[in-house]
Amino acid sequence: MISLISPLKAQQKITEIIRDRRLSMGLTQEELAKRSGVPLPTLRKFEQKSTISFESFLKLLMVVGGLDEMTNALKPFKPNFTSIDDVLKDNSNTLRKRGRKK
Template identity: 65%
Template sequence: MLFISFSKVQKKLIDNIRERRLQMNLTQEGLAERSGVPLPTLRKFEQKGLISLDSFLKLLSVVGGLEEMVDVLKPKEQSFKSIDDVLKSEEKPIKKRGSRK
């Protein structure tokens, strides 16, 4: 269930990256140079929130947060409440792909 809109998430991400950039005392030009993200792309991101995943990850690699992003997105481990839960999980075949809808 989503408790925050996508536009608010986008705004928070923009603000957080900008704040990290400013804490590092970097201009937009400095961050663009260090990250390899073109300056117009960085400006477009800070103004409108539009950026490719590749460029976003490059920015995170400079301002910090890349490892945390990877850790947050790790699949959660199964927790079992009883031996029956364990046995039920072993009966199911392991899926290699997502299901079609």
């Protein structure tokens, strides 16, 4: 799948969404930091520069919502078949556990 958004734009958009969720919940930065266990300076840096560790990001999502949606969005795509012929033509039945050797 090709993405038309750069990683930097995605980071900025995600930061904006988290900040908007925090504000819609009526939480200050201090309150979100306390509830999530993410240090306040880390949260401030995240909202200003869009940088944060993955663990801290997940902690924020646990409080503002979205953790379940994110984990569901990352599940492998399962095709919907309309006939037995579609099933027989499908080559993606096996899920690879390792990358190919070069």
